[in-house]
Amino acid sequence: MRRIEPVFPDLLPLSHRLGPPPLATEDGAVVLDPVEMRLLRQTESRQRVAADRNLPRRPLRVLLHGETALRERAFLERLVGTGSGILVVLDSALAPAVLPAPTVEGQVVVLAPWVPAFWGGAPLASLAAFGARKIPAGVLLALGPAPEPLAEARRAVEEAKGAGADFVLACPLAVPPEDRHRVYDGRAGESGDEALENLLFHTDLAQLAAELEREVSRACLRLGVPEALPGPATSFTPQPTFAASATLLLWARRLDLLDGVSSSGWQLRRAAQALLASGRDPRALVAEDNLRVIPGFTPWVEAFARSAWGGGGEPFDEALARWVAV
Numbered sequence: 001m002r003r004i005e006p007v008f009p010d011l012l013p014l015s016h017r018l019g020p021p022p023l024a025t026e027d028g029a030v031v032l033d034p035v036e037m038r039l040l041r042q043t044e045s046r047q048r049v050a051a052d053r054n055l056p057r058r059p060l061r062v063l064l065h066g067e068t069a070l071r072e073r074a075f076l077e078r079l080v081g082t083g084s085g086i087l088v089v090l091d092s093a094l095a096p097a098v099l100p101a102p103t104v105e106g107q108v109v110v111l112a113p114w115v116p117a118f119w120g121g122a123p124l125a126s127l128a129a130f131g132a133r134k135i136p137a138g139v140l141l142a143l144g145p146a147p148e149p150l151a152e153a154r155r156a157v158e159e160a161k162g163a164g165a166d167f168v169l170a171c172p173l174a175v176p177p178e179d180r181h182r183v184y185d186g187r188a189g190e191s192g193d194e195a196l197e198n199l200l201f202h203t204d205l206a207q208l209a210a211e212l213e214r215e216v217s218r219a220c221l222r223l224g225v226p227e228a229l230p231g232p233a234t235s236f237t238p239q240p241t242f243a244a245s246a247t248l249l250l251w252a253r254r255l256d257l258l259d260g261v262s263s264s265g266w267q268l269r270r271a272a273q274a275l276l277a278s279g280r281d282p283r284a285l286v287a288e289d290n291l292r293v294i295p296g297f298t299p300w301v302e303a304f305a306r307s308a309w310g311g312g313g314e315p316f317d318e319a320l321a322r323w324v325a326v
Helices: 066-071 073-081 149-162 177-188 194-201 205-223 239-262 265-278 282-287 299-309 316-324
Strands: 031-033 038-040 061-065 085-089 108-114 137-143 167-172
Touching: 061 066, 066 073, 066 085, 073 085, 108 149, 137 149, 137 205, 149 167, 149 205, 167 205, 177 194, 205 239, 205 316, 239 265, 239 282, 239 299, 239 316, 265 299, 282 299, 299 316
Parallel strands: 061 085, 085 108, 108 137, 137 167
Antiparallel strands: 031 038
């Protein structure tokens, strides 16, 4: 396993990775690397490091791809058995029976990547089979520039709901110049395409990504699809602790996008990280009116957390209204 630093740590709070991303197939299909949020193609070669089969001394939150899950079934059983949590990226067909049975709620989570067809993505496969094994299954929406991008984001949420997703996680897709040139050259032809050129090379990609995240939230509210990761949990960090922390981290990012340098997101981020490190069950702390024992839970943070976790109330409602405002 190797330590990772996801490009969007508020959206993907994982610490380690088992195995590399798979190689793309020769039919031109793309593979999404959720750590860097970029597309990997068949022409790329990635060095495969020597396998490390030492179990960690403490439970970890580990990301791996479906190809690795098939190849490392025995090691995954041992990893889960010692209390670590795993998030499996479903970029290849994977039967639920391949995955180890969780020993605690939310310990094993699967995440199916969705990439716009404009960038070479394929339709989502059904996730319903994972529910029978009590494995949360969600969809990672890789949001990038595309014709009619807001409509594409709404369709993505509808497709995720139709596939049986328990949750949706929206992340901006990294589209470096070489990827944009590849798409433009493949679609514009010799005569060129001014509209496509404007989309790929003259769009404020950061602003577009933020608006796409907001449009996904609007669609999720309309369709009743939860956002944010519900796991993986570990033997030290129970599922309610991880889910509550992930909600605070998600809103830390959203407040940063809304308010810039004046954002209060850092306060939510500090409290979320302290809650994760504590391993305490937030439900018990709320019931005991004892959230303040966790560092960073100032009166405002406590009020935000209670209202966000409880499904409504101030100051969460005001932040939500601003986030989904058209």
